[in-house]
Amino acid sequence: MRIELAGLSLDPVRDLEQLTEFSFMAQALEAGAIVAVMAGAIGWFMVLRRQAFAGHTLSVVAFPGAAGATLAGLPLALGYFGACGGAALVLAAVSRPAGAGRAGESAAIGAVQAFGLGLGFLFVTLYSGQLNGLESLLFGTFLGITAAQVQTLLWVAVAALAALALIGRPLLFASVDEGVARAAGVPTGLLGLAFLLLLGLAVAATAQITGALLVFALLVTPAATAQQVTARPGRGLALSVGLALAVTWIGLAIAYFSPYPVGFWVTSLSFGAYVAVRLGRALLARRAEPLGVPA
Amino acid sequence: MLAHEFMRNAYLAGSFVALACGLVGYFVVLRAQVFAGDALSHVAFTGALAAAAAGIDIRLGLFVATIAVALGMGLLGERARPDDVVIGSVFAWVLGLGVLFLSIFTSGSSGGDGTAAVRVLFGSILGLSAGDARLAAAIGLLASVALLAIARPLLFASVDPEVARGLGLPLRAIGVGFLVVLAVVAAEATQAVGALLLLGLMAAPGGAARLLTDSPWRGLALSAALALGAMWGGLALSYEVASVPPSFAVIALATGLFALAALHAKLRSSRPAEPLPAASRLSRIEA
Numbered sequence: 001m002r003i004e005l006a007g008l009s010l011d012p013v014r015d016l017e018q019l020t021e022f023s024f025m026a027q028a029l030e031a032g033a034i035v036a037v038m039a040g041a042i043g044w045f046m047v048l049r050r051q052a053f054a055g056h057t058l059s060v061v062a063f064p065g066a067a068g069a070t071l072a073g074l075p076l077a078l079g080y081f082g083a084c085g086g087a088a089l090v091l092a093a094v095s096r097p098a099g100a101g102r103a104g105e106s107a108a109i110g111a112v113q114a115f116g117l118g119l120g121f122l123f124v125t126l127y128s129g130q131l132n133g134l135e136s137l138l139f140g141t142f143l144g145i146t147a148a149q150v151q152t153l154l155w156v157a158v159a160a161l162a163a164l165a166l167i168g169r170p171l172l173f174a175s176v177d178e179g180v181a182r183a184a185g186v187p188t189g190l191l192g193l194a195f196l197l198l199l200g201l202a203v204a205a206t207a208q209i210t211g212a213l214l215v216f217a218l219l220v221t222p223a224a225t226a227q228q229v230t231a232r233p234g235r236g237l238a239l240s241v242g243l244a245l246a247v248t249w250i251g252l253a254i255a256y257f258s259p260y261p262v263g264f265w266v267t268s269l270s271f272g273a274y275v276a277v278r279l280g281r282a283l284l285a286r287r288a289e290p291l292g293v294p295a
Numbered sequence: 296m297l298a299h300e301f302m303r304n305a306y307l308a309g310s311f312v313a314l315a316c317g318l319v320g321y322f323v324v325l326r327a328q329v330f331a332g333d334a335l336s337h338v339a340f341t342g343a344l345a346a347a348a349a350g351i352d353i354r355l356g357l358f359v360a361t362i363a364v365a366l367g368m369g370l371l372g373e374r375a376r377p378d379d380v381v382i383g384s385v386f387a388w389v390l391g392l393g394v395l396f397l398s399i400f401t402s403g404s405s406g407g408d409g410t411a412a413v414r415v416l417f418g419s420i421l422g423l424s425a426g427d428a429r430l431a432a433a434i435g436l437l438a439s440v441a442l443l444a445i446a447r448p449l450l451f452a453s454v455d456p457e458v459a460r461g462l463g464l465p466l467r468a469i470g471v472g473f474l475v476v477l478a479v480v481a482a483e484a485t486q487a488v489g490a491l492l493l494l495g496l497m498a499a500p501g502g503a504a505r506l507l508t509d510s511p512w513r514g515l516a517l518s519a520a521l522a523l524g525a526m527w528g529g530l531a532l533s534y535e536v537a538s539v540p541p542s543f544a545v546i547a548l549a550t551g552l553f554a555l556a557a558l559h560a561k562l563r564s565s566r567p568a569e570p571l572p573a574a575s576r577l578s579r580i581e582a
Contacts, residue, residue, distance in 0.1 A: 052383040053330045060491075094557070106329040107502025111553045113333070114495025118546035121417045121492070125540050134413065139394050213337075214394070217387035224380045261398045267391025274384050 019253055027145045028209075031153055032248040035206040036218060038157040040244030041164060042202040043219035044237050045195060047227055049175045052220050053106060054091050057113040058200050059215035061087040062207035064120030066137050071123045077152065080204040087116065088200035092193045120212075139263050140211025149208070156205045160198055167194055172233055214263045218244055221270035228277045243273060296534050304428035305420045305541070309526045311435030312487040313496065313545075315480045317522030318442050320497030321515045322473060324505050326453045329498050330379050331368060331474070334386040335481040338364045340490035341393035342482075343415040348400040353415070357482035364389070365478035369471035418489030418542040420530070431486060438479045445472055450511050488542040496522055499549035503556035525549035 020026045046055045065083020069076050094108035124134050164171075174181040174188040182188045206215045222243035226236045251266035258265075296302050323332045342360020343353045368382070397412050414422070423431065442449075452459040452469045460466055484493035504518035529545030536544075 047380050050379055052379040053333065056330075056333065056383065106327060107324045107498045107505065108553070108557065110329040110333065110494045110498030111502060111550045114492050114498065114546050115550040117491045118495065118543040118550075121489075121540060122543040125543075126538060135397070138416070139397070213390055214387075216383065217391060220380065220383040221387055224384050227380075259398075259402070261394050264391045264395035264398070267388045267394075271384060271388035271391070 036244040036248040039218040040241035043223035044240040047223040059203045061116040063212035067120045067123035084200035084204035088196040217267040225274045308428040308431035311432040313522040313526035315435040315438045316496040317519035319480045320501030321518035324501035339485040344396035348396040361478035361482045365474040369474040420487045495546040499553040503553045506556040506560040
């Protein structure tokens with residue numbers, strides 16, 4: 001990936017042409033757009049439901065899934081979707097261990113996560129070698145994404161977003177006020193399970209592009225930024241998706257022209273946006289304070 | 296098995312790492328800060344790779360990075376206790392930085408190779424020299440002693456912060472102090488089981504101890520004992536079965552113990568038990 005920054009001409013039309021000159025880059029941009037839209041939307045619900053830890057655990061489980069599939073000679077996609085779907089079921093099962101409350105739940109999630117990562121390491125060790133492979137499983141690669149992969153991603157994303165649209169309204173209700181929702185007859189337990197499965201699906205698809213350790217950046221940061229800006233669901237979802245898309249495309253473009261990895265650029269851009277929004281809000285609040293609260 | 300020097304070193308360092316992890320892990324679970332521990336373990340990865348990229352001792356990067364982030368989290372926590380989303384946003388970026396350092400390190404003229412990243416991520420307890428092992432043991436012991444020194448007020452502050460505040464305990468200093476000990480233990484455990492797996496050595500024994508007993512002191516001892524058991528058993532297992540890496544064996548045993556504890560708790564709770572009122576829980580700390 002040593003296409004030097006000097007390749008950048010600062011002429012937007014030429015740079016854009018250069019960016020899409022190779023089919024691998026066009027496919028990377030397409031795949032990036034698909035996973036960003038999916039992660040932005042599902043991440044918004046994840047942040048709303050305060051399930052960042054569960055989301056992170058699901059995303060790292062993609063690693064043993066892929067490593068296990070490689071070891072067993074199965075298709076990689078099967079490993080990703082199998083592991084993340086299975087982990088979603090496990091998390092749903094442990095989310096209420098007897099009498100330990102929320103602390104017990106997070107201990108269980110932590111144990112699942114560490115065990116998953118350990119399992120991944122075992123598989124890689126048994127496969128004996130290819131450290132480059134390990135690195136791209138963990139940190140992703142946007143080289144060599146095939147047109148067939150883009151097609152699969154597209155179908156997964158359409159299915160996931162359709163399912164999310166279907167359960168969106170009751171899920172929102174259940175996420176904002178679980179007690180009231182349950183009293184109103186909303187099946188909150190079932191919705192929670194369905195959402196974890198959707199999250200697993202989205203993570204499995206995204207991890208194939210971003211690597212298991214960096215999925216989380218696309219899930220959590222754009223959504224957290226959007227929820228800083230607006231509490232309204234429609235706008236928040238749109239903003240989260242827009243941000244995820246923007247950081248992915250800009251990150252891919254910068255990585256194309258620079259020697260540094262795309263994961264670094266995507267996480268830095270999204271974190272930069274998050275910090276900027278928080279600072280902006282803090283400044284606004286300070287300015288508004290003398291009016292609102294007389295000293 | 297103990298005739299080999301590398302196994303003796305592994306047992307020496309591993310025992311004290313496990314002791315510290317078990318003690319700290321109990322509080323991590325009790326204070327519902329597992330996600331903070333998760334974040335610190337990823338910070339350890341970035342710190343170690345930054346040091347590797349800069350060509351300095353990896354341990355320096357580990358300790359500086361984790362302690363700095365722990366202080367940051369603790370100080371932010373004064374006004375608004377940093378929630379999962381804030382922690383998540385920060386550590387997603389820290390991981391991105393880690394990737395940057397990894398690429399600088401592997402492409403740098405220092406001639407680094409991919410194995411450094413693997414060692415940091417998944418540990419290298421069988422590769423410790425005698426000096427490394429003694430240092431690791433000393434730091435693990437120090438962290439355990441420091442934690443036990445603040446254990447009493449820390450338990451109080453964790454179980455009932457309102458009452459503790461009313462009694463004039465410096466909650467903020469206790470919270471920051473705990474995060475710093477957690478950071479030291481995380482940096483320490485990275486060398487043994489790796490940045491990605493150390494969470495298991497904290498959360499699983501701590502969670503299991505919480506499930507098995509309501510008494511804080513017994514829980515603390517149990518958590519340390521479970522972590523030690525997982526470490527000793529895991530090292531022995533990886534010695535007997537050469538293809539199983541030690542960090543996986545340790546984490547698998549710790550997770551298995553947690554699963555057994557959860558099963559036990561589930562069976563016990565099918566007979567309805569009387570929940571302890573808060574007052575009697577507090578009196579158990581005093582006991």
